[in-house]
Structure formats: structure tokens, C-alpha cells
Amino acid sequence: MLDLVRRHGWNATAFQTLGGEYSYFFHGEGEARGCVAYVDTGRAWVAAGAPIVAEESIAELATEFVRAARAAGKRCCFFAVEDRLPDATGEALRSIRIGEQPVWDPREWPEILREHKSLREQLRRARAKGVRVREVSPEELAHGPTGEAIRTVAERWLAAHEMAPMGFLVDVEPLSRAPHRACFVAEREGTVIGFAGVIPVPARGGWFVENLLRVPDAPNGTAELLVDTVMRWAANVKCQWLTLGLAPLAGDVPGALRFARRFSAPLYDFEGLRRYKAKLQPRVWSAIHLSYPSEQSAGASLFDALEAFTRGGFVRFGLATLLRGPxxxxxxxxxxxxxxxxxxxxxxxxxxxxxxxxxxxxxxxxxxxxxxxxxxxxxxxxxxxxxxxxxxxxxxxxxxxxxxxxxxxxxxxxxxxxxxxxxxxxxxxxxxxxxxxxxxxxxxxxx
Missing domain, CATH: 1.20.1440 (de novo design (two linked rop proteins))
Incomplete structure (x- = not known):
């Protein structure tokens, strides 16, 4: 699986599929061999992104995955795909827009800072409060106290959110895939107060900031200072494509999703997340879709995709959220x-x-x-x-x-x-x- 991701991992989600909760559907031989990573919700197979395969074989692998799901008595869908999958599959799959993904060319970051005083001010505030950011090696994560400190940051960050922790593509496991990711910590007076975990997007020669976490009482500008360090590091390694991942329900989504965006604020601030990412001045926003077989309803597909995030079903997730005292x-x-x-x-x-x-x-x-x-x-x-x-x-x-x-x-x-x-x-x-x-x-x- 790792070899396929390294050769054909084009979507930002590709490296995330190396986690333990996924099942894998393999198809093809030789250079045409590919894989779809998915979770089985009981009702459906929900794929984490598009098929991981050579571009010319995307449609074939998607078709075989749909056929296999149907043979198993399951619905199926592909969550968080870019335009490439709908373009390749034509009328076989329908798609609805579920959000946008901001993209930067890290080489342009110094110019972005020169043009936006508010960003420079955030960096200045964090530095003035004694915040420093450094890269952490896999060896330090594995054998030093830094790994435990990062886990503490993740626990405090999760506790600051009123919804129960979700799984699937937003599962927070900051030390997973450590040998393959770049890790950065923000420290103040020797204490870790923030973390950025960056995973590769090999087929694009790019990187995805999978985790950007800070403790609730970290000084203003801590997250921006982490991003600044990641951008400069990415430019030094000749990266031309970097994303902070999906801003769910952002942009021109269907009416039902706009309604959800507006009235779900007590539990999750979708608008605030989009505003934060926009503040960092991305070069472009890429549309992100949910794709599903043409004979399947959009409502059922959305239900299946949401269930994949709930760690055991909506009732269990709802009770877990209730017990957090939102x-x-x-x-x-x-x-x-x-x-x-x-x-x-x-x-x-x-x-x-x-x-x-x-x-x-x-x-x-x-x-x-x-x-x-x-x-x-x-x-x-x-x-x-x-x-x-x-x-x-x-x-x-x-x-x-x-x-x-x-x-x-x-x-x-x-x-x-x-x-x-x-x-x-x-x-x-x-x-x-x-x-x-x-x-x-x-x-x-x-x-």
C-alpha cells in the first residue's frame, strides 16, 4: 500500500489512508494496479478520497469498486475528491460540492507576508511572547519527551471542542506515520504549546498540513508562526504545492449544506475555519466533492459519509457529544x-x-x-x-x-x-x- 501511495498519491488524503482503520480494495496488475482505501460503516463503503492509481486507470478502478460494493450489498461513495475523479468517470458518478481546499505555492509566502500587515503582526505577537518553532526528528518523537508533550497538546486541543472526537479523515493521531511526515513544534519557555504535522502528497511533489494544533491558552499568533515555519521549510525543499486541507461546507455548496453551515455553529464553526484559512491568503481554492454512483441518492451518500466520521454510529456519537457538556x-x-x-x-x-x-x-x-x-x-x-x-x-x-x-x-x-x-x-x-x-x-x- 505504501508503494502505491508513493507512486500515485495525488489527493491530499492519500497518505492518511495508511492508518489502521481502513480496508483496502485492490484491482489491476503491474503499472495499472491501484487501490481504494475505505471504511465500512455497515451500510456503505466510504472511500477516503479518490482511487490511488495511475490517472488513466482512475475510472476503471472506481467502476470496479462500485461493482464490488454493490455485490457486497453496500452503498458506496468517494469522500473528499477533487475535480479529477468526476472528470474521469463522467456520468457513472454524480458529485456534490462539500467544501473547498486552500492551496499555496510556499515559494510565494514571503511575498504574501510583505503584502499583509495583519499576518506579520500575528507572527510578531507570538515571537514577542517567547514562542519559538522548530522541526522535530522522528527519532526525537520516538525516544524523547517531545512525543508525549505533543499528545498532551492534542488532548487539550480536542477537549476545547464541544463535539466528540471524530474518526476517518479527521482522526487526530499526531504521531502516526512519523517516519514519513515532517513535524514541527511551537514551544514557550521549554513547554510545547503547538504542533504541525505535515504529510507528503507524492504525485504532486507537495505537502498537506494534516494537523495544526495549539493549546487553548497559547499566545495569539502561535498557529500562524507554525504555518510560517512550515511554509519556509516547504520552499527550501522545493515544494510548489501545499494545502491545509478541506474547509468543509465552504464556498458554493448546495442549499442543504449551506443551511447546515449556518445552523451548526453551536457545535462546529465551519465559517470560522474557512475565515482562518482565508486569512493566510491561499493562491487558489480547489473545489472538493462527494462522488457517488449515479443510481444512488445524494441524501443517502451524505448520510453514509457523515456516519464514517462518527466512530460507531450517530447515536453513539451524539451521546458522546452530550456527555462533553457542550x-x-x-x-x-x-x-x-x-x-x-x-x-x-x-x-x-x-x-x-x-x-x-x-x-x-x-x-x-x-x-x-x-x-x-x-x-x-x-x-x-x-x-x-x-x-x-x-x-x-x-x-x-x-x-x-x-x-x-x-x-x-x-x-x-x-x-x-x-x-x-x-x-x-x-x-x-x-x-x-x-x-x-x-x-x-x-x-x-x-x-
Missing amino acids: TFVLRLLALALVPWTILLAIAPARLWFGTPAVKWFWVAFDIVVALGLFRLLRTRDVALMTVLAVAVTSDALLTLVEAIVWNVRHMQGVGDALVVLAACAAPALASVVLWGARGRILRMRGV
């Missing part, structure tokens, strides 16, 4: 407490609580918790988060006891049962979310 969930909990507290205040005390004193205790408790949650949305104070998590966990336990001791004996139908169930489930869920958010914030801060 901001929008905390906001929903805070907002939901307002009408719930009003309902408690007007509910008959004798029917639901036994005595007015118990009722007004819960009303006061929920008001305090709601105020704490609204404050938490502004501060992310770990101490406050701990207090709220303990309080809401206690709420969940006491509510369950109250339901068993009092409410179960006084329920008068299905409606009452549903109210009691909601009263027990809500604080239990909230406590899990708060403890998950606390753990994520601590990991993000390196505690």
Missing part, C-alpha cells in the same frame, strides 16, 4: 429551568410535595441553580461548575427518593406518571452533562 446543552438546561420553576411555583403543594415547605424549597433551589447555570455560560468557572454538578446530582437523588416515598403513591394517571418521570430524569441528565463539562474543561486546561 454550551448549547448547558444553555438549554438553564432556559428549561425557567418554565419548570414557574410550574413548580403554581403546582398544588399537597398533591406533588406533601407540604408547602418542601415545594418552596425546590422552587428556591431551582432558582439558584438556574442563576448558576446562566453565570456558568459566561465564565466557565470550574469551581462553580463543581458546585452545580454536586448540587444537581444531589437534586437527582433527592427527587428520586421523593418520587418513591410520596409521588408514586399519589399518582392519578399516565399524565402524573410522565411528570414524575420527567422530574427524575431531568436532574439526572443535567448532572451527567455538568460532570462531563467539568471534566472536559479540566482536560482543556491541562489539569
Whole structure:
């Protein structure tokens, strides 16, 4: 497989397919031999980029892959392909644009810096804060403390994101394929605070910045200083093509994807990622597509591609994200407490609580918790988060006891049962979310 990638790896994703989660479909003999790297979601085979083969054999290999998937009872698609695959396969595959890929000629980087003062200022800020970037050898990664420091950076970077870590082409494994990649670290006072991992795109004589990570409290300009070092290194090795990879949902994507781009910001800032890459002044933006058999629907193909990223399915991924305590969930909990507290205040005390004193205790408790949650949305104070998590966990336990001791004996139908169930489930869920958010914030801060 490595030999095929070295000879025919034209897409930025080619070297990523050497990871352990991929299956491989081989076809052809001699110079026409090629491969499609894919993951099996259960419903579909989702290829990581275009077929890895000589250009004149792309259409044949794509056709054979589709035929093999169909024989196995699977749908299939090719994720993150450039125009070359749709052009080669004609009407056999349909394609939808899913984003754009920025491309630079590293030799032009000094001119870009001369023309854009804001970029120079970012570099100046990072250097003024004592940030220095250096290349790291594979030997140092394997045998020194730098490798562990890079893993820590990756863990803190992942913890800063509210979605659960994804797999497939965005899996963050900063030390994988170490012998074949170039690695750079940003350090401040001897501590690693950022990392850039660059993998080759052999058939283009280019490089792909696969990982560009920094800890959340790194000085402004750290990422830009990493890019600056990578650009200068790439120019020195005579590279004329370099990318930072796909900016998903960027550019002229279909209406449904524009809708997703606009309303998914609470979990992932697609617009912000595109703006950041644009700030680095790429020479060109290349369209990136999802290609799929003409008899297959676009909706099913998008579903399959997204499922490939979820590490075990949408339900598992959704639960994993929920357990990280994302901001929008905390906001929903805070907002939901307002009408719930009003309902408690007007509910008959004798029917639901036994005595007015118990009722007004819960009303006061929920008001305090709601105020704490609204404050938490502004501060992310770990101490406050701990207090709220303990309080809401206690709420969940006491509510369950109250339901068993009092409410179960006084329920008068299905409606009452549903109210009691909601009263027990809500604080239990909230406590899990708060403890998950606390753990994520601590990991993000390196505690």
C-alpha cells in the first residue's frame, strides 16, 4: 500500500489512508494496479478520497469498486475528491460540492507576508511572547519527551471542542506515520504549546498540513508562526504545492449544506475555519466533492459519509457529544429551568410535595441553580461548575427518593406518571452533562 501511495498519491488524503482503520480494495496488475482505501460503516463503503492509481486507470478502478460494493450489498461513495475523479468517470458518478481546499505555492509566502500587515503582526505577537518553532526528528518523537508533550497538546486541543472526537479523515493521531511526515513544534519557555504535522502528497511533489494544533491558552499568533515555519521549510525543499486541507461546507455548496453551515455553529464553526484559512491568503481554492454512483441518492451518500466520521454510529456519537457538556446543552438546561420553576411555583403543594415547605424549597433551589447555570455560560468557572454538578446530582437523588416515598403513591394517571418521570430524569441528565463539562474543561486546561 505504501508503494502505491508513493507512486500515485495525488489527493491530499492519500497518505492518511495508511492508518489502521481502513480496508483496502485492490484491482489491476503491474503499472495499472491501484487501490481504494475505505471504511465500512455497515451500510456503505466510504472511500477516503479518490482511487490511488495511475490517472488513466482512475475510472476503471472506481467502476470496479462500485461493482464490488454493490455485490457486497453496500452503498458506496468517494469522500473528499477533487475535480479529477468526476472528470474521469463522467456520468457513472454524480458529485456534490462539500467544501473547498486552500492551496499555496510556499515559494510565494514571503511575498504574501510583505503584502499583509495583519499576518506579520500575528507572527510578531507570538515571537514577542517567547514562542519559538522548530522541526522535530522522528527519532526525537520516538525516544524523547517531545512525543508525549505533543499528545498532551492534542488532548487539550480536542477537549476545547464541544463535539466528540471524530474518526476517518479527521482522526487526530499526531504521531502516526512519523517516519514519513515532517513535524514541527511551537514551544514557550521549554513547554510545547503547538504542533504541525505535515504529510507528503507524492504525485504532486507537495505537502498537506494534516494537523495544526495549539493549546487553548497559547499566545495569539502561535498557529500562524507554525504555518510560517512550515511554509519556509516547504520552499527550501522545493515544494510548489501545499494545502491545509478541506474547509468543509465552504464556498458554493448546495442549499442543504449551506443551511447546515449556518445552523451548526453551536457545535462546529465551519465559517470560522474557512475565515482562518482565508486569512493566510491561499493562491487558489480547489473545489472538493462527494462522488457517488449515479443510481444512488445524494441524501443517502451524505448520510453514509457523515456516519464514517462518527466512530460507531450517530447515536453513539451524539451521546458522546452530550456527555462533553457542550454550551448549547448547558444553555438549554438553564432556559428549561425557567418554565419548570414557574410550574413548580403554581403546582398544588399537597398533591406533588406533601407540604408547602418542601415545594418552596425546590422552587428556591431551582432558582439558584438556574442563576448558576446562566453565570456558568459566561465564565466557565470550574469551581462553580463543581458546585452545580454536586448540587444537581444531589437534586437527582433527592427527587428520586421523593418520587418513591410520596409521588408514586399519589399518582392519578399516565399524565402524573410522565411528570414524575420527567422530574427524575431531568436532574439526572443535567448532572451527567455538568460532570462531563467539568471534566472536559479540566482536560482543556491541562489539569
